[in-house]
Amino acid sequence: MDPRILDQEINRYKAGAPRSAELNREASRHLPGGSSRGTAYFRPFPPIARRGQGHHLYDVDGNSYLDFMINATSLIMGHAHPRIVQALQEQATLGSAFSLPTELQLRLARTLCDRLPSVDTLRFTNSGTEATLMALRAARAFTGRRKIAKFEGGYHGSHEYAAVSVRPPAHRLHPAGPTAIPEHPGQPPAVAQDVVVLPYNDLEESRRVIRNHGDELACVIMEPVASALGYLPAETEFLEGIRSVTQELGILLIFDEVQSFRVAPGGDQQRRGVTPDMTALGKIIGGGMPVGAFGGRADVMSLFDPTLGDGAAVAHAGTFNANPMTMAAGAVVMDSLTPQIYQRLNSLGDALRRKLRAVFDELEVPAQVTGTASLFGIHLTPHPVTDYRSMLRGDRETRRALFLGLLNEGILLQESCAGALNILTTESEVDALVDAVRRVLHRIR
Ligand SMILES: Cc1ncc(COP(=O)(O)O)c(C=O)c1O
Incomplete structure (x- = not known):
């Protein structure tokens, strides 16, 4: 041009x-x-x-x-939808944040658990970044393994283990296939050492690399629809293949549905019939307010249960987690999406x-x-x-x-x-x- x-x-x-x-x-x-x-x-x-x-x-x-x-x-629902504006106005008069749980949180959690095949229980965060961060942490705690696998070009937020091979420049790509390339200067080398990078939509090669690292891998995190690739949906056989190899090796499969949740009432996992162990959410579930959520199998999510034993095995705090403004706006969206x-x-x-x-x-x-x-x-x-x-x-x-x-x-x-x-x-x-x-x-x- x-x-x-x-x-x-x-x-x-x-x-x-x-x-x-x-x-x-x-x-x-x-x-x-x-x-x-x-x-x-x-x-x-x-x-x-x-x-x-x-x-x-x-x-x-x-x-x-x-x-x-x-x-x-x-x-x-577009900008300033009247039903969302009304819900936010009403909630603002009742208070925007409490250090106690609300019924609104229960309502939105129940809706999301009912909709998503993989989600028995979940926790709210304030961003998709925190959601994937906590999902990775849960996978490590649950499996006792250190490494995580992600796909080349996959964006899962801006935390350290997600900041590997997201947008590597062409001249840094290894011709033989994906490698762990830090996204920013100063990233401790230990991070890239613990991130295994896979080629999207290439089942044979992904399976080979996953098997190579089998007993060290806590999880594979992936988007079933790759946002950064122009919302490219993965081949369904590819998703099924990744599901079966991770299951076989005791590796947790995490679907990042921060964006793809909008494709069907139960996200892309429901549409494709492929159920991961954990799911990260964000974007639409907050009705335009800051939001994220991570959830999954009850046995994995029980790591966060403060009622068990000496308390939660994995701590999870956040001043604005499940704040009632976000919960109220999110509920309007979920009710509207028939x-x-x-x-x-x-x-x-x-x-x-x-x-x-x-x-x-x-x-x-x-x-x-x-x-x-x-x-x-x-x-x-x-x-x-x-x-x-x-x-x-x-x-x-x-x-x-x-x-x-x-x-x-x-x-x-x-x-x-x-x-x-x-x-x-x-x-x-x-x-x-x-x-x-x-x-x-x-x-x-
Ligand atoms: C697939 C995916 N995962 C995670 C995130 C991070 O979400 P947030 O920007 O809410 O931290 C994004 C944000 O664009 C995303 O597209």
């Missing part, structure tokens, strides 16, 4: 966002790069959000965006992916549209995307131009050109996105 094309999109964006530019500059004096969060930043600078309403996000310059980012897929809603959302997702593919074909732009249910991803490559390495082969400059071009068209996606639908999405929003992609491709191809 001619670099001037990208520059044109950047300049057009900057011209429409003077106040955001100014606030970003000022924020940089107090926050590194003006930001507190990796995904809330992109170059040249993100719009500064002012408010969200329904499917739309509005910035401080008065621009409006049809929002498919919806806070990293978490706002499955089987019919999932069906509607997922068939809109199918239609979107189909229409996007048709646009790329029509304009003869080599691309892959990945995703499943209400999740989608766009990769500018003629080759099928099956794992991290095939995803890396995509044309990132053109994808960046597509992302910025869409922003200029009033459409907000994740910077990787992935996104999610919400219950307010109709065919009209799907078509608006597809038409905008067509217009931007005309400009940038």
Whole structure:
């Protein structure tokens, strides 16, 4: 792509966002790069959000965006849904946090346990990061083993053992297959030594590596739908194969369904009929409030039971865990997501992916549209995307131009050109996105 094309999109964006530019500059004096969060930043600078309403996000310059980012897929009822707003207002008047349990916690826990095949009991956290961190800790405590296995390109939050081989640059990849590559400088070498990295969707090789480390591995953690690969669903036989080899070797299988829980009432595990030992949750279950949860087999989760013996074998605290604001908002979401809603959302997702593919074909732009249910991803490559390495082969400059071009068209996606639908999405929003992609491709191809 001619670099001037990208520059044109950047300049057009900057011209429409003077106040955001100014606030970003000022924020940089107090926050590194003006930001507190990796995904809330992109170059040249993100719009500064002012408010969200329904499917739309509005910035401080008065621009409006049809929002498919919806806070990293978490706002499955859109922005400021009246039922959630009401629940939060009511709870705020009753108190936002107590050092005692609430009935609201019981209600949301019961719903999640009923829905998720793998979850006998669970505990709430304030983020998906804490959820996967605690799940790994539980697996180690339960098995008495030290190592964990994860997949190359898999994101499970930002704690130390998850921060291995998440986004390794192409030049650091070992041609023979995945290795444990620290995500940041200064990571103690002991961390990478205890993380075994596997190739996504490659059952034979994954099985071989898992067997090699068999009696040292506490768990395999994985997403059944790989978020960072454009919501690429794993092959079902692959999931089944990983399930059976982990079961055979006494290794706990942890599904990170922080994002994929939205694909069906009982998450992707229910849809595929593959039941892990533990599950990590987050995003939609908090109704737009900070949240996470981890749960699983009763024998594993009893590690956290303070009523047993001398108390919990594994301590788990958190000032805002299961806070009533989050519990109240989460309950509204869970009550609203009926089987019919999932069906509607997922068939809109199918239609979107189909229409996007048709646009790329029509304009003869080599691309892959990945995703499943209400999740989608766009990769500018003629080759099928099956794992991290095939995803890396995509044309990132053109994808960046597509992302910025869409922003200029009033459409907000994740910077990787992935996104999610919400219950307010109709065919009209799907078509608006597809038409905008067509217009931007005309400009940038
Ligand atoms: C699959 C997955 N796991 C874990 C996390 C971490 O969740 P949080 O950002 O709430 O810490 C994320 C966040 O994007 C995620 O996508």
